[in-house]
Amino acid sequence: MRRKNVAGTGRVAARVMAALRRGPAATEAPPLIRTGAALRRRMYSGAVAVLSLALAAGVLTTAAPAQAEITSGLLLRYKLDETSGTVAADSSGHGRDGTVNGTVSWGGDEGLAFNGSNTYVKVPDNIMAGLSSISVAFDVWIDPTMGKPYFLYGFGNSSGTSGNGYLFSTGNQFRTGITQTTFTAEQQTRPGTSYQLARGMWKHVTYTQTGNTGILYENGVEKARNTNVTITPGSIGGGTTTADYIGRSLYSNDLYFKGRMRDFRVYDRALSSSEVHSVATGTEDQWEQVQALAAYNGAVGSFHDPDVGPVIIFPSDYTGDINDLQRPPDWTNEFGQVPTDWPVPVTGFSQQFTFDQITDLQNAVKAQIQPNDDTNYRVSAYYDVSIDMMVVKTDAPASVTDPLAAQYPGKIVIEGYTLDDPPPADCAPEQATVDNVLNVDVAPAVGVSDAATKLAWQQVQALADYNCALAAFDDPTIGPVIIFPSDYAGDIDDLQKPPGWTSEYGEIPADWPVPTTAKSPQFTRAQITDIQDEAIRQVSADGDTTAYSVTVRYDAMSDRVVVETDAPASVTDPLLTAYPNKVVIKAVTPLTPVSTDNTTTTVP
Incomplete structure (x- = not known):
């Protein structure tokens, strides 16, 4: 390579x-x-x-690297990574370049800035002609001062000051709608009337439609599904649409979009959920x-x-x-x-x-x-x-x-520390997130197979960290378990949720898992740290020129400190003697050198 x-x-x-x-x-x-x-x-x-x-x-x-390349059915793709000019170049190969109107402010990998007053992209007419299915996917950063109502994009027609048949998405309320006439006849796909697309952070939005089903995704995660959609994209205007916009509504009294967009894509088919995830999380x-x-x-x-x-x-x-x-x-x-x-x-x-x-x-x-x-x-x-x-x-x-x-x-x-970057503190419930190097990352017993499972386990880890636990793990019979130090003085039956917590994509969870809680039978945090320090000193003793590997972690399921090392028993046995029934030695094989013939070797 x-x-x-x-x-x-x-x-x-x-x-x-x-x-x-x-x-x-x-x-x-x-x-x-x-x-x-x-x-x-x-x-x-x-x-x-x-x-x-x-x-x-x-x-x-x-700056973000390019996202996943899924090209099957791609009608147009505006990366919006230009540095000058008024052309939004179509990289799909179909030559459907867009025209940037109003104030033009390019940001390279940070996309095109929309000023909320006159900036928008005019997409070529009739972009949805002949389509029975569609996917629209893009990155968006909504300015915190954005008012409402507004469209993130709208493909269709206008009549006077109103829309007259269109497909659109917006962040307030977060939804996608399709109609043959005006807003009164919109068939909407939305998570709920109060759900907003978060502002001041990058989000990925995807809408797919095929048959009677429209699905709205946020960061690759399905947020809403409507199985009663009866209007196809190609039926709008009989295939003729002359008001195809990005960053502008089809209603003249609505606001222009204020924020940034990048990697705007339209497909002539409905992407699968795995494809949506791949596009959204390619970075x-x-x-x-x-x-x-x-x-x-x-x-x-x-x-x-x-x-x-x-x-x-x-x-x-x-x-x-x-x-x-x-x-x-x-x-x-x-x-x-x-x-x-x-x-x-x-x-x-x-x-x-x-x-x-x-x-x-x-x-x-x-x-x-x-x-x-x-x-x-x-x-x-x-x-x-x-x-x-x-x-x-x-x-x-x-x-x-x-x-x-x-x-x-x-x-x-x-x-020094700032208000936005507070110093680490003695861990106390509702005070600080503790260091979590004492344990391995939490994971469900059956593995992480989808974004929803991943979010749930991020929440378990957040609960463990915020409430000053030692670690969390998944029991295949009872589910998530959080273990606290033996000297923990808080209420393990009343876990506090970290205020303002979101997932790595800024998702605000609708609910939280309820894990089983218990205290370690034999460890305080300080006792685990003492064993860690002693393990490192023992394996890499002063003056010892042998470079043994060593990784030390607390295993909550077994309530033991696991020392993973390639050091021989003569080096590790004193640890077992000093900490009976508290330490487990896991032997690992030294890494094999990578060969020079362009082949790879396996890390044990």
């Missing part, structure tokens, strides 16, 4: 160039990549945030793939650069071939789907960090700001791969942090 040659693909942002130096192709196999050993990290609980190697992808980028799947490539090939992290796309950064001492990334075999996304293609990221080296140097710097931050586990000052730290520096957030004064900046010039950024 060859990396993208960026020599002729445009300027790489200066901040990226500062963090990258290209490396020659290696002639030997990459070294054994022990991510567990390389990412050894102390895990601190309570008031101390986890000092971890982290990539806050949502913070590092505002998410791509970034899962980028992260899988980074992890499998031993990178320190990845991020998205708006000029060149995905970027993967490797340790400064990495000796493998960064120009020929190996794909993890048998990889699927969270829904079990096998990718038909993989992204081709730009690759480079960190100019100043190996894995061990990142870990050493994390430990130095801890020692300086919280010596001897003193928690007078709060601190969290992460490696920001996009700037190739360690970012430290703390409420410690300059007199405490200045020595760090002096000792590691050009390698560390000291930041």
